Amino acid sequence: MSPRSSFAHARQTREAIVEAGLRIASVEGLEGLTIGRLAADLGLSKSGVLGHFGSKETLQLEVVDAAAELFGREVVGRAERAPEGLRRLRALVESWVSYVERGVLPGGCFFTAAASEFDDRSGPVRNAVAGLAWVWERDLRRQVDLAVAAGELPAGTDSDQVVFELSGHLLALNYALRLHRDPAAPARARTAIARLLE
Template sequence: MSPRKSVAEALGTRAAILDRSVAIASAEGLEGLTIGRLAGELGMSKSGVLGHFGSKEALQLAVLDRAGEVFRAEVWEPALPAAPGLARLRVLCEAWISYLQRGVFPGGCFFVAAAHEFDGRPGPVRDAVESRFDVWRERLRKEARRAVDAGDLPEWTDPDQLVFELLGMAMALNHAIQLHRDPQAPDRARRAVRARLSPDL
């Protein structure tokens, strides 16, 4: 076997472990990941799974990275062609709602679930979850500020308050879909976004 093929196979195996781990963790939590379970489901030895990460914590952090890649592709990247500011905020919110409505992760929003699981538990995994929320809030805040500066939102709009409300909308939508199986929830979220991102407030 050539070294190049060996590296490619190792990367493919690692990707398969991460994809399965993301699916499990989205529904059962990051603590629900066990090396034994992953080994059984993927037809690998425990040492084979562990060899790609070194520890359960390292696996959890890698799973967060993989989930972040999915979220970015589903929500952030579709909005990049839109004009910065209000137009981009609207596209972001629609992509965000669609991501939740389509159940991209089996357990709903991966990061909402991870935040509930780790918000009261100190350590590297909690810090990593918080960091991802911080990055997302800052992206939303930057677009809100651009919208205000361009005159597309009222000058008295507080970007931090707007971001707080948009995050609340997404969490409420995730809750309504996952816990209540409410088919009307995505449309309610869209109406809330349209009302909040109206320049006529």
């Protein structure tokens, strides 16, 4: 095997490990992501999996990055064509509802699960999850502020409060879909969000 093909094979193996890790972590959490489980699922040796990352924490961080990339494509990317302000805000939130409704990941919203798993911990994985949540909330807040400036939402609208309430509706949707398997949950979420943003 030439050095170039060897490098390509190593990169493909690493990507396959991270992809499998993302699917597993969406259901079983980042702590449920073990080197042994990935090795068994992918037909690799434990040392073969570990050799790509060096530690479980590095693997977890790679999975968080992969989840962020997926979220960027499936949620943020789907809303980018909408004009900024209220229409972009509605598009972002609808993309998130659709992302969970379509079951893009087998465990629902990766970041909802990871936030619950790591909220009271410390360290690089918690910081990565918290940082990405902060970016999402900042982007929503920006669209609320732009909507207020354009007169699409009432003057004096508290953007922090709107983002807080939107987050509550989205968390409730993920909860209802994952725990209760409630097929009416997406429609309920859309109704609640429409009322909030009227």
